[in-house]
Amino acid sequence: MQKNLILYNSLSNKKEEFKPIKDGKVGIYVCGPTVYSSSHMGHARSAIVFDVIVRFLRIVGYEVTYVKNFTDIDDKIINKASELGVDSKDISEKFKQEYIEDMRNLGCIDPDFQPCVSDNIDGIIDLISRIISNGFAYESNGDVYFQIDKFKDYGKLSNQSTDSMLTNHRIEFNPNKNNDLDFALWKKAKDDEPGWESPWGKGRPGWHIECSVMSCNHLGKNFDIHGGGRDLIFPHHENEIAQSESINDGCFANYWLHNGLININQEKMSKSIGNIINIRDALDKWNFNLIRIFFLSHHYRTPVDLSEEKLLEVEKSVRKIVKKINTQGNNSGDKGFRDLWKEAMLDDFNTAKAFGIFFKYINEGLINQSNIKEIEEFEFVMGIKGWREIFINQKENINEEMISEIVIKRNNARKDKNWKLADELRSQAESLGFILIDNKDSTTWEPIDQ
C-alpha cells in the first residue's frame, strides 16, 4: 500500500508530497518552551502532535533525528527571577526539569536532542558575526539588529508585506533600530542582568537566533521539517528564516508544520483571562491516554476547544471500546485495518481519521485480542499505553464487607419479592458510591463513575 507522505506546508499554504533531503532520513526541529513557568496544555498538544508525527515517520521506515530546544535565556525568565529574588538559572533549570517530566508523563518519547540556549552562546555569537559581515545586521549601542529590508524574502512564511507591517501601531519605537521592524539578534545587558562577553559588549541573545543555531548544529543548515505552534509563525519563525537564509544562500527548513492552538471553554487560553491549565493539574485529573486521545481526535492543524465535558466524552467512549477489545472473541482478523489507518496518517497525519477507523474496526469486531499485534502497532504510534487497563483496579478504598452485606440482604429481599426493600438497598449502595449489577445467578458491583 505504501503511498507517499503528504503534508501541509505552512510555507506554501498547500499540501505537498514529502521528499526528504537524504533518502530514508528525516531531520525535524520543533520549537520547545521558554522555561519560566509550568508548562500548560498548549505545550502538551504541540508535544503530543509532534511526538506522534515522529513515531509515525519512524514506523514507516524513516530514520528520524528529532530536536526540541529549551529557550532558557529570555527576558521573561529574567523578570521572573528578579521578582522572586533568585538567580535566573534557578528558574530556567526548575521549569526545564518540570517540562521534561511533564512530557514523559504525557507519554512522549524524549527528543534525540534537547539543546539549551545557554550552552550555545559561542555558536550564537559566531552566527551573529557572520550575519553582520554578510551585511544583514548592524550593531547599535551594544545591541545587534537584523536589518529586514536587506532580506528580500522577509514575510514569506507569514505572508505579510513589510509595508503592511509598518502600519501596525503596536510596534514600539526603538531609537536603536534603523527600521521599526528590525529585530534583535543580541541585546545589551544591564548591569544586574545575566550576560556574556561578545564583540558588542556584555549581553544576551535575542529571541529567534537560538533556533537558527541549534537546528543547524544538529540537523545541518538545510533540514526537512520545522514545527511549532501556529502562534510562532510570526515573528519567531519568520525571523528564524531571515537569519538562517541570510547566510545560507536561501536554504533552511523545507517543510513548516504548525499545530493549532487550544481554547478553554470557547475562550482563548491566556494568562490575562486566567484560564491556563497546567499539564500537571490535567494529569492529576485525567489519565494521560485520555488527554492524548482527546487531542488526537482532532486534526493537528485545527483549533481545539478543551473542556471537562469533552474529556468526559472521551472517557466514556474509551471505556466502551476498552470493554469491547477485552471481551470480544477471536473473530477472523481483518487485515484492512493496518493499511487504512496508515493511509489516513500518510495524508497530513490525520490522527482523527485514524482514530475513527480504529473505533469502527473495534466496534464491528473486526479487530480484537486475536489481532493484538495490529492494535499494539496503532497504540505505539499514537503513544497510548496501558489504556486498556485504565478502568480496571478501581475497587480500592471501598469497604467490601459492607457491600457484601448489602448484597446479601438485598438478594434475600428479592427472593421474598420484597421489591421495595430491594430498591432501597440498591439506592443505599449507590449513595455509598457503587452500583449493583444483577447477573444471571449472582450480584456483582462496580464503583460508580465519577
Add this chain to the structure above:
RNA sequence: GGCGGUGUAGCCAAGUGGUAAGGCGACGGUCUGCAAAACCGUUAUACCCCGGUUCGAAUCCGGGCACCGCCUCCA
C-alpha cells in the same frame, strides 16, 4: 487595516469531484422484578448564504456573511 484559519446532525469531529467516517447524546427494541451493562435498530435528501463550472460539488471557481487566530510575549 493586512495575513491566515474555520463554518458539516443536539454537541464534538473526519471527509478537497462520485453521492455524508467515527464519537458523545437522544429515541425505540431485546434483556431485567426494577436497574446497569451489553446487543439490535433509528437519529444530516444534507454540508453558512448566493451565483458559476461539471454528467456529477460539502469538496473546484467568483461574490457575500459569521466566528476565531496572528500582526506585542506565547505551543
